[in-house]
Amino acid sequence: MQAQALSGGFADPATQSAHAFRSIMEAMARPGTLHGVSGALPPAPLSRAAGAVLLTLCDTETPAYLAGGANCDAVHAWLAFHTGVPLVGPSHCRFAVGSWSALTPLSAYPIGTSEYPDRSATLIVECPELTDSGEILTGPGIRNNAALSLPEVAAFQSNHALFPLGLDFIFTCGDRLAALPRSTKVCAPMGATEVTPCM
């Protein structure tokens, strides 16, 4: 357990975090696109992608919330050693990580203020699968439209309705990630059984 906490970080932090950041930035700039990230080997249940995102973006200045299964001793020890990130509840976090069901409801997280909409949380959502199909995305960063397998639709629609306030999402699965900023409009895929009109 102790040995596991000490290992699994970036072997070459400057270069590996630069690469990981470019993947995250491309994902956030182009919602619906999938990007590979490598270099992190976090303890279960964190995915390698979630581990890389945490190593790249979090430190002592960014309180984080570990939701559900992610809130375990092994993850605590790993994050403490590699990032020093302070752990807090959802209402004060800058980052949160966990499965969709553990992270929801979204009302728990800071969405920024009208003068400082950037002071909002970024949620790292661990997904059992992640593909560029499913819900239809439009908005900044997307040429016509894009598709992404989202865990649901309504929550992202209400989040988008808060714009310029709101949460931003990074979806992780294995060693891949995608992102959904608050600026993206989400619609249910054509022919979906459950009708969720565009917002």
Added chain:
Amino acid sequence: MYVAVKGGERAIENAHAWLAEERRGDMDIAELGIAQIREQLSLAVNRVMAEGSLYDPDLAALAIKQARGDLIEAIFLIRAYRTTLPRFGASEPVDTGAMTCDRRISATFKDLPGGQVLGPTFDYTHRLLDFKLAADGDVPEAPSREAAADSVPHVTEFLNHEGLIEEAPQEDTPPPDLTREPLETPAERALRLQALTRADEGFILGLAYSTQRGYARNHAFVGELRIGSVAVKMEIPELGFAVEIGEVTLTECETINQFKGSKTEPPQFTRGYGLVFGQTERKAISMALVDRALRWEELGEDNVGAPAQDAEFVLYHADNIQATGFLEHIKLPHYVDFQSELELVRKLRREAGVDQVQEAAE
């Protein structure tokens, strides 16, 4: 025929080589050593440490040498170096009450515990050029005595005992740090003080002077000015207690300012505070006056629209590294924006019929 100008890189290298030569000056004259600057230009060193926010006399002396004596350039070198240093932790607040004072004066009480100590000051020198210095004169040893063992309590403490001055209660919240967080207004006093202690001496001097001349006058008395060394202590988590890791020379100025009071509150003096690295008393006094002027809101005073009351104005313009960079950037090429202005002015003039003769002549 026109040939595009090339060779920016060569031009830069050549300029740097020439600069190095100019810095050295006449090779027949002995080169300045860092120790000479540190020891003999110590007030310049102090200013560079104060505005560079880095207490290291040798590095400040090196910066002054490299900058050819341009102190703002030297401060810039120190600032740029400072940001690359890792942070190991924060010290405990220094205790200026326990300062070993070289100088300690009060303008409010003729005598007081700890006494008035003039120390090494220019105050009563006649400003006559000393031509003996031009001839490498030796300096006779100054008279000395054992440092007095008595404590040197803060003057404001005496007033505080009587309730005559506003309380300055101990505050344990860590202060914000404008070198790590973007400046945001309204800024709390701790942040304002940090900005002021790093601020350009000339800018703060001018603002402080303006308060004396009536732009938000606050009737400052120098309750106390003290210069000396204090211990820097740091809590070592492994040990569980604080150990002394060094000492720094500081200048502290506490002003006693106009009182305020109301039907419910009896009249009380108020405070202005200045604390600066090194022997830097002009700066510390200026800082205390500007600090006091910036406190108008919390003290329930009127905003008379004076520059020294305007925290946003003061904080956004006090940093000489920001100011000099932006000021001097107008030397950089602006062909593109100037060209767009040229076109616009020509177009407006053409439409106004002014340039017809010239255009026809082309």
Added chain:
Amino acid sequence: MTDYNFAYLDEQTKRMIRRAILKGLAIPGYQVPFASREMPMPYGWGTGGVQVSAAVLTPEDTFKVIDQGADDTTNAVSIRTFFERTAGVETTTTTCDASVIQTRHRIPEEPLSEGQILVYQVPIPEPLRFLEPRESETRKMHSLEEYGLMHVKLYEDISRHGHIATSYAYPVKVEGRYVMDPSPIPKFDNPKLGDMAAIQLFGAGREQRIYALPPYTQVVSLDFEDHPFEASKADHPCGMCGAIDSYLDELIIDDTGGRMFVCSDTDFCEARQLAGHKGKDAA
């Protein structure tokens, strides 16, 4: 420079800048405050752009720096050398070969592609600053979407001069929400801001702000129905390459005031000349 970290900045600083970039991308056109560091070059000389570039560069990138559209202006040379030394990246002057381009005052003529990032150096990020000097006020105005003052200013120009008298740093509205300063690019470049395939990042070091335009973002130059925005340039072809659609520098070539006009984008002009295009002043 071997004692410094990759791309000069320490990792904690890069993380802080990277977080600001991500929030900037999530809220297009909004100015994210960031704790700008003191860089080894003066404020006003590209410290914001340099910090953003340092936070996005990877060792595999190919980096290009332009100032006034040119690769060989002294400050462009200086910044390019800085990253050659501190990040060991390849540099280029060829626009299409660059993965990251840092710029001051221009957008390259050649359309950028999806793999590219354009980093702007920004002196005053606040489009409302010259109408209202107080940050506390302008921040409120953005939060309330209160941009009337800007329209009043532009309209006063029209009543005085018959035209909007802003020729560079011409304000734009992003995705119908934030009014944004595109940095002092000539208004000729404004139409390139919207729907660009590349990511656009804006860094203002002294003013401690980062903002961004994701690819394919809607960017509209402010105007009025009766006075539509017009992207203008000097009405001449390039004297060297003959281009009629590029932004031009005006050069004074003799002491009787003789003038010639040459592309400000040096790479664009050279590529055209290599391809055999010739202007009237070319040899």
